[in-house]
Each structure stands twice: as structure tokens, then as C-alpha cells.
Amino acid sequence: MQRLVDLREILRYVPQYRDKVFVIAFDGAIVEHDNFRNLLLDLALLRSLRVRVTLVHGAAHQIRKLADYTRLTPSNLDGTGVTDATTLQLALTAANRVTHEILEGLSATDLRGACPNSLVAHPAGILQGVDQEHTGRVERVDIGLLRALLDNDIIPVVPPLGSDGEGATYRLNSDNAALEVARALQAVKLIYLTSQPGIMIRQSDGDTLIRQMTVDEAEVVLKKNKNDFIGPSLSKLTAAVKALRGGVPRVHIIDGTVEEGLLAEVFSNDGIGTLVHTNEYQAIRKAQKKDARGIHQLIKHSVENEELLPRTLAEIDRTIQTFFVFEVDGNLAGCISLSAFPDDNKAEMACVCVSSKYENQGIGARLMQYVEEQARSAGIKELFCLSTQAVNYFLKKGHFGLGSPDDLPPPRRQRYDASGRRSQVLRKLL
Ligand SMILES: CC(C)(COP(=O)(O)OP(=O)(O)OC[C@H]1O[C@@H](n2cnc3c(N)ncnc32)[C@H](O)[C@@H]1OP(=O)(O)O)[C@@H](O)C(=O)NCCC(=O)NCCS
Structure with a gap:
């Protein structure tokens, strides 16, 4: 287990984070993990320090499970590939289920939450000759709606779904959705909670966890090691770079299954996962x-x-x-x-x-x-x-x-x- 985060260390950061937005993105698998209850308590702590927490979640894990259960074959799990009509239905059911579980968890922790229709999306279109069908891209984030919730102490819970305002719903990649929300809200932190220790790269001497890098360094790694990323690392790091280039100063990728992980990352100088930051903060x-x-x-x-x-x-x-x-x-x-x-x-x-x-x-x-x-x-x-x-x-x-x-x-x-x-x-x- 991680060491307990020192209360003094937490208090040191309080003025810096007060009234600032943290966008926290859960992979679907994290919501089902035993540690989720601890994460909810961590969210309660952040809220008590007046951090404006906004949640975005994925649903790939639940889509896979639902597909197995219904014996349907999804065309893509994480919203990066084609979403056919069947997969869209699976995604709608699975994502709504995850949203509900998060809202339920927030209630159990005495936190108020709501699921807003805050992502305006358009179709991803035809990419390299392939029609992406119901896969969408975020066109706009309804900041007014999110701020209205935050101003009223309500935690927005944003699913990886967007609509175009004309009755069509699109499946989104949650890493992208989270970065767009973080950018739009000018978050000071975007935190990805995933099922591995952070950004992992396969190297000749074994798998390596990257602890910290600047956005410039991240861009070099993305180019040089494109085929060496493990699990969701490529998607997360790509999104991290876009967020940083869009003005979010710090992006953390951490293991959501580890107790104390979120607090250690936010409130200490030596977090547990990967921190990608703008060049300025290096100094x-x-x-x-x-x-x-x-x-x-x-x-x-x-x-x-x-x-x-x-x-x-x-x-x-x-x-x-x-x-x-x-x-x-x-x-x-x-x-x-x-x-x-x-x-x-x-x-x-x-x-x-x-x-x-x-x-x-x-x-x-x-x-x-x-x-x-x-x-x-x-x-x-x-x-x-x-x-x-x-x-x-x-x-x-x-x-x-x-x-x-x-x-x-x-x-x-x-x-x-x-x-x-x-x-x-x-x-x-x-
Ligand atoms: C003052 C000090 C902090 C400046 O740091 P620095 O990183 O070199 O400063 P910057 O690069 O931001 O600015 C450099 C400019 O400030 C000017 N400058 C440096 N010290 C100065 C001083 N004491 N009075 C007026 N101007 C000064 C330099 O001539 C230079 O001018 P330029 O822009 O025309 O070239 C540094 O010189 C220092 O440590 N001095 C000793 C301690 C001190 O006096 N601290 C201030 C009192 S708390």
C-alpha cells in the first residue's frame, strides 16, 4: 500500500487548488474496481478543499462485457474506430450504466452529481477511406452548463457520448472527451485514472514506466516509440499532449486501482504515475x-x-x-x-x-x-x-x-x- 499522504502536505496545496477545475477521467474498468469506493472518498476530500471536480468516464470495459453477454460483436470498444449501429446501442447501454454507477457512488459519499448533455459532437466522417459511422468527435463543450453545475456544488459526470442537436448521438473516445472538457474549462489538472501504473513503454530491457516529462519530450516519445506503447498508453499520451498544447498545465496518468494513488499524485511532489507538464513548470x-x-x-x-x-x-x-x-x-x-x-x-x-x-x-x-x-x-x-x-x-x-x-x-x-x-x-x- 502507498504511504499515507501527510496532512501538512495536503494543506500546503490548498490555496493553490481552491476554486480550480480538475478534470478526472475514469476508464470504465476503474468504476468496477474495488478501489472505486476509495476514489469517491478522495473526490469528497477534493470537493471539501473547494476543488471544482469534473468527471468524464469511459465504458470500453462494460461494452466488452455487455457484448459477451448479448453475444454481439462490437466493431470497436473505445471510440477510436468504427462504431456500427449495434456498437452504438451497446455503448449507449454500457455508458449509461457506468454514469449511473458513478452517480450512485457520489450519492453514497454525500456528493451531488449530474449527467449533463454537455458534449456537442459531429461525425468523425470518413478516415482513410473508411466511414466511421456513429463515431463522433467533440465539436464543442457546453461550458455554461458545466459551470452552472460546478457553481452549485454539483459534480458533472460526463459520459463518452455526444449529440449533434439534431437527434443523432455519437460514440466518443473518453480520453478525447476528457481533454476537450479540460481545455474548455481551463482545468489546472487533467487526471486519467487507468488500470496500469501510468505511461508504459516496451523497451529492450523490459517495460518502463515514464515518471515525468515535458510536453516537448512527450511529442518526441510519441514519434519515436509509436509502436512500443503498452495498453492505453498511446491514447492517453496523445490526449495529454493535446491538452497541454491547449493550455492545461499538467496531465497525470495514474493507476486508479491503487489506494491513495490519486491523493499521492495530487498532493505530493513524488506522485505514483506519470506526470506530463508544460515546459514552464519544469523550471x-x-x-x-x-x-x-x-x-x-x-x-x-x-x-x-x-x-x-x-x-x-x-x-x-x-x-x-x-x-x-x-x-x-x-x-x-x-x-x-x-x-x-x-x-x-x-x-x-x-x-x-x-x-x-x-x-x-x-x-x-x-x-x-x-x-x-x-x-x-x-x-x-x-x-x-x-x-x-x-x-x-x-x-x-x-x-x-x-x-x-x-x-x-x-x-x-x-x-x-x-x-x-x-x-x-x-x-x-x-
Ligand atoms: C536582481 C536579480 C534577482 C535579477 O535576476 P535576473 O534573472 O538576472 O534578472 P532578469 O534576467 O529578469 O532581468 C535582467 C535585467 O535586470 C537588470 N537588473 C539586474 N539587477 C538589477 C538591479 N539591482 N537594479 C536594477 N536593474 C537590475 C539587469 O541589468 C537586466 O537589465 P536588461 O533587461 O536591461 O538587460 C539578480 O540580479 C540578483 O539575484 N541580485 C542579487 C539579489 C537582489 O538584489 N535581489 C533583489 C532584492 S530582493
């Missing part, structure tokens, strides 16, 4: 305890030059959760801290420092921009910073304005007066 991340020494080392020179306030290793260690670091090839290239003053809806940006080896590459500016986004999404209304020697930097690169000590939150004002440094106060409304 900036939250600092961890193990970074304290590196940060102490990084700022040493600037502290000696009185550009930065002195901080002991113990102080950095104690406030490590306020730091973000910029990594280049695993090396610490820069750092920044962001400390909130919730009573005043303000936050202080401090300790901006870039190693001389990496200066003038825009890293300082990107760190500032990044924490500004973090502050904004945490509902902070004003950022401020103090500087003795980099005032112009904050004015020009950070687009701050000049402020005065009166702009500081009272506890910070006290420390300001006590320090005697008489730094310039800079402020920025968000």
Missing part, C-alpha cells in the same frame, strides 16, 4: 526541506553585499514553505519567497535571487511573475516588496510602483521600523 517549483541548504548557499553572496536580508539556515528551513526555486537541469538557479498576510489580503515577495551563473536570462522576472500568479490565485489583492538596491529592477521588470511604509500590514510595519534598514517599499495591486 519553477515549490521549495522542499532539502532545498534549504541550497537556498542558503545561493543567497550568501547577495547577503554579504547587503542586497538581501541575512537569513540563517534554520530560518530558511523553518519558512521553507514560502520559497519557490528555479531549477536548471536539477541545479538551483534562483529562488523567491512569498509570505501572505491574510488579514490584509496582502503578500510580501522577498528574497528574489538568481545565481550569477544564470543572471540576465529572465529568470528573476519569471520567478516574480510566477509568485504573482500564485498570489492572485490565492485571492491576494496586493503584493509588496522591500528593496535597498534593486528598486529599479522591481519597477522595470516587476512593474511595481513606489509605496511607503504605511502600505505595510501592521505586523510587517513593526518589523520594518525595528530593522532600521529604511528600505524602499514597492507595491503592486493584483
